[in-house]
Amino acid sequence: MELALIGAGQRGRIYADYAFEHKRAKITFLVEPDENRRREAKEKYGLDDAHVFTDPADFYKLGKVCDALIIATMDRQHYEHTMGALELGYDILLEKPISPDLDECIGIRDLALKNKCRIMVCHVLRYTGFWATLKKIIDSGELGKVINIQHNENIGNFHIAHSFVRGNWRNSDITSSLIMQKSCHDMDLLTWLCNSKAKSVSSFGELTYFNKAHAPEGSAERCSKCGIMDCRFDARKVYLPIAGNWPATVLSVDQSEESLIKAIEEGPYGRCVYKCDNNVCDHQVAIFEFENGIHASFNLSGFTNRMCRTIKVMCENGEIRGDDEKNEIEIICFTSNWQQEPEVKTLNPDVREGFHGGGDAGLMEQFLDMIQGDDVENLSAIERSIESHVMAIAAEKARVEHRIVEMKELR
Template identity: 40%
Template sequence: MKTIKLAVIGAGARGFLAYMPYVQRFPREVEIVAVAEPNEERRQRFEEAFNLGAEQLYSTWEELLSQPKLCDALLICTQDQMHYEPTIAALRKGYHVLLEKPMSSSPSECVEMEKVAREEGRLLSICHVSRYTPFWQTMKRLVSEGSIGEIMSIQHNENVGYLHYAHSFVRGNWRNDELSSPMILAKSCHDMDLIRWLVDADCSKVSSFGSLGHFRIENAPAGSTDRCTDGCEVESSCPYSALRFYMQDLKSNPFAALIADPPTETNRMNAILSGPYGKCVYRTDNNVVDHQTVNMEFENGVTVMFSMSGFTRDINRIVQIMGTKGEIRGDLLNGRIELFEFSTGTQSVIQIPNNQSGHQGGDDGIMRQFVSDLRHERYSGTLTSAQASLESHLMAFAAESSRLNGGAVVEMKQFRESLAPASPSNAAV
């Protein structure tokens, strides 16, 4: 069996913590030959984990891609607005690419990336990891088998979780769409992808409403301060207290481990005192929405209502799929799928076993599939190829366009036609 050789661009939470456990468990299948990462500690972590030499460590993706071709494929796990240039350069250089979602914060760049992958005959797979989970694959199987007849409508709720929202989208890397992407893309492109996959038709119309309703300076409590450590009078009772949240035991709060590297108590306290994670949630430079709804109509007549909220207890997705012969209800957090059949009036319950790996097994799943696709030279038409992912990205962009224009209906055919491919990237080497 051929060992697939990979290099990683971006060695943070996704590049290392999400995808490298698979590599470490299956060293005969996959070998890491290089890493590009500006953070020295993260480079050293890769060096130690995979016995890399100094010549295999790069500070930037430009340095890595200036070398003769090193391996079969690249994992590109940089921030949202840093995807386009290294991806185009890698494809032009002859690499296959596993790209962290979203593809780009620009719709034209997404179109261009898919086009270049086709032109070069390269696999560009997008990390829509949810498709690889037992939960969503079971949902897809039930729909495809006709268990509920023809789908008529779907209601899909994304419960972001109040602490997850505060960490990632108020204080964190995805708090401002000028630094990352709009919320509907940064967080909910998974949901747009799942909806498109379940419906199995192109979207024809989109409208959307939503806003940043709560995490604003005018809602700051009396006595609050710029930072939680500045003598805030309400810190002890605030649900978003950085001190209480980030100084918890790391096993009980996985977000706490993400604010400092390594996440020692001293490093975490320093991050709270001086970094964005210690800011008052009402006084940051955040601008992404904290709640949003999207209404969609598809070319096969299916209608979908999607709702995202940052004000929920749990981090969960709940879906209801209504068909001509029955109904499916799914609760991702509890791994519970209910199938109700109209003809018999009976309900059956499918319990999905809890998977301890990231994203309910999706992180392992996409690595397994990507390696298999490379080994068997499947470079197009794969489960989360750029071709498959582009349409759901465009749905997200159209929803944001609608939201910014008072909820006006966006005709998807016209929206697609309006997107001229971006100019070829100067990053190609």
């Protein structure tokens, strides 16, 4: 099997490296504008200059030259890059979000269906043992019907500073809203677990903390020039001790101390977190009403120490509590009175290797099996995945316009 990688950043490399290292596929073409990332990926996959490009448009001039594509470019590039691939008849693994623009999402879906191309959107959580087990419990009906859900995405304080204050997804004018970029995963989980489309949503959230109003007196524009010694966001404290690991690996291909210090002194990840050009929320809440009557609250926050998702599913005859970082699911049956001990069952689902609780690996295995011709279900086909984007766009619209948004306004 031969694949082309378009976008050799962190996410694209995770997918392509998995296929390459597990000998499931050859990476025969590479498209990457950044010189350092392009050079490293070219060496990794053993490619010559004729198989390496800086622009997808130049690659597409070759016609259809491999079995499928991995597209992991920036959010607002997805439409152009994906439509070009679909015109050539490619099957695609597409990093989420599909696009920040709903019309573009619909356009990609419609062309894929028209040209009979398969798109697997990287909603990796569907492919984890944890979330698949939770879904199985709900669908079994052992606790009756779902009444309502509380779902939390705990971004982690260091993570929001890295990715959504200093990093690529800091500004919605350049990429997406926070709830789209970070949480279309969670919108997808909710519609999947509820087995229903959303009907309406209200939402609140702001950029409360990571702004100039909270900058310490006397702080500099960059950490390397700042005299505030007790700041936990000092980039030297954040990245140097974890060289060779994420998120330090985002700063530079070369993970030597010298290269990291240079990146901190010159690049975006060395900027003061209170003085960046970020505009996305640092916290947001949303309440969804689903067409089948289920209600769900969603809390997204960068003010947590842990980086995980926690959930409580409240059913007719019991509740389910889950923590994906601990890989623990509790099933609790209701009792007749407060003195009676409830029946509690604790599950620890199987975990695969890799990020997102093994979801990245599970996604790639499913995608490669699908391209190979195996009879597997595309759990995150674009026809399904688009609903999560409708939910995220509606939630952001509700937040900005300070009102309840009916989904029929967008569909």
